[in-house]
Amino acid sequence: MFAGVSSFGFGGTNAHVVLTEAPSLPLSFDEEYLTYTETMAKPQPDILTISAQSLSSLQRLITTYKETIRDSSLDKRLADICYSAQQRRTHHPYRVAVVGETKQEIIEEMERIQRNKEWREDVKPKYTEPTIAFVFNGQGSQWQGMGKGLFRSNKVFRNAVQKCNRIFRKFADWSLIEELFSANKNSRLSRTSVAQPMIFAIQIALVKALSECGISPDxxxxxxxxxxxxYHVGGTLSLEDALLIIFERSRYMEMVKGKGKMAVVQLSFEEADEFIAPYRDQLSIAANNGPNSVMLSGASVPLLGLLKDLENKKVFYKVMDSDYAFHSMQMESICNPFEESLTAIRPKASEIPVYSTVYGFRHPKAGLTSKYWRRNVRQPVCFQEALEQCFKDQYDAYIEIGPHQSLRVVHGLFVAEKRLPTKRHHANLCSSLIHCQVRAIPRLGERMKPLWYALFVQSGQEERVRYLIDRHSHIHVDQMLIPKRKLL
Structure with missing residues (x-):
């Protein structure tokens, strides 16, 4: 584009300037990643919350919502209906929540709930503040493209990732943000030295985004x-100490790549311990994940041989797609240098209960030294034991925090079991957090409103579905008006 500017002076001096638009300057590092992309243009999912005073009302109300949403002749946007249900309704004791990107997905979810009877009665008094436990998953939850949309669309999430990156660059010669936006062919997420810091940064940023919306862990x-x-979210580790541990842990664990394999096996801890007895010097139970779920780890040949025997016994298993044998004797070679690298960390008293999966119970900060993190690398993950202790303290909801729900198959109480028909991974904030939260919603009720308003509400127009009242006939009979029979 060109423009001409003329100036005519009183003294007879004339000037004319022809201007053109300024050349495009290269974007700065952060501006490049904040540029609008096709990811941002994807439709965001809607979340519909339904509650009632009784089970029969809830069942009929679900049917009413289905019919209302299915009726295309009505000029009602799905986002408006969800907005009204979230923000303009009192949340009664009987509750369900569904999520979807289209009307059909929402309807299918409601039909599934009706078939499986997946409603919940909140029997706690209304004045009781619901309690939440955050469950942070581990390696295996990473995927290419995780966090891109959140980084672009949510300032709190972006600031948290940038802060992690600034500190991490003190230890590492690569950038978390550059890896976050790397092309598929250049991705290094298959390397544990890259995956672990990336997962940690995503988890911390998710916690910050949730906290901004009023959802914080107890x-x-x-x-x-x-x-x-x-332990960082619990207040025991500073962000600097946490990132130092992440950097050294991932760096040393990378050194044992190619020396073993891991597999999830559908056995109890006791049954698995019996099966690996002949291979005790080569195989280990890496994690006790649940009542009938363990992770086996060790040398590839004996592990694959054992899995063949289990297959003949009709025992389900799945070999992990990696060449690492975490939490096994193959970690011994890195334990000493890893422990020595963490002598500078200074743990503090935790601000909330943190349940250790090294010991299987709440662990005091006094023991959270470099020796503890050595055990974290070498010893089995006592996940089942830690969760049992957590369950005994009766938290109202358990929210899995991570790029993807890798723990949902272990315990039915995890709220990350929500499934959309075609997509497993979502790059935008709403989808990612819905996958973490949807099953917590019936449990948390009013406490979820700030989160709904900040993340899920796409319209402020009110569009209510009529509440269905239980109707009962009550006939009062005055005993004084009943003729008394005379005794003969």
Missing amino acids: AAVGHSLGEIAA
């Missing part, structure tokens, strides 16, 4: 790698 537990985030 307790925390972490699976293996996730313990570092759990």
Whole structure:
């Protein structure tokens, strides 16, 4: 584009300037990643909350919502209906929540809930503040493209990742943000030295985004790698100490790549311990994940041989897609130098209960030294034991924090079991947090309103669905008006 500017002076001096638009300057590092992309243009999912005073009302109300949403002749946007249900309704004791990006997805979820009877009665008094435990998952939850949309669309999330990156660059010669936006062919997420710091940064940023919306943990537990985030969020580790542990842990664990394999096996801890007895010097139970779920780790040949025997016994297993044998004797070679690298950390008293998956119970900060993190690398993950202690303290909801729900198959109480028909990974904030939160919503009720307003509400127009009242006939009979029979 060109423009001409003329100036005519009183003294007879004339000047004319022809201007053109300024050349495009290269974007700064952060501006490049904040540029609008196709990811931002994708539709955001809606979340519909339904509650009632009785189970029969809830069942009929679900049917009413289905019919209302299905009726295309009505000029009602799905976002408006969800907004009204979230923000303009009192949340009664009987509750369900569904999520979807289209009307059909919402309807299918409601039909599934009706078939499986997945409603919940909140029997706690209304004045009781619901309690939340954050469950931080470990390696295996990473995926290419995780966090891109959140980084672009949510300032709190972005600031948290940038802060992690600034501190991390003191230890490492690569950038978390550059890896976050790397092309598929250049991604290094298959390397544990890259995956672990990336997962940690995503987890911390998710916690910050949730906190901004009023959702903060009353307790925390972490699976293996996730313990570092759990103890940081719990106030025991500073962000600098946590990132130092992440950097050294991932760096040393990278050194044992190619020396073993891992597999999830559908056995109890006791059954698995019996099966690996002949291979005790080569195989270990890496994690006790649940009542019938363990992780086996060790040398590739004996592990694959054992899995063949288990297959013949009709025992389900899945070999992990990695060449690492974490939490096994193969970690012994790195334990001493790893422990020595963490002598500078200074743990503090935790601000909330944190349940250790090294010991299987709440662990005092006094023992959270470099020796503890050595055990975190070498010893089995006592996830089942830690969760049992957590359950005994009766938190109202358990929210899995991480790039993807890797723990949902272990315990039914995890709120990250929400599934959309075609997509497993989502790059924008709403989708990611919905996958973490949807099953917590019926439990938390009013406490979720700030989160709904900040993340899920896409319209402020009110569009209510009529509440269905239980109707009962009550006939009062006055005893004084009943003729008394005379006794003969």
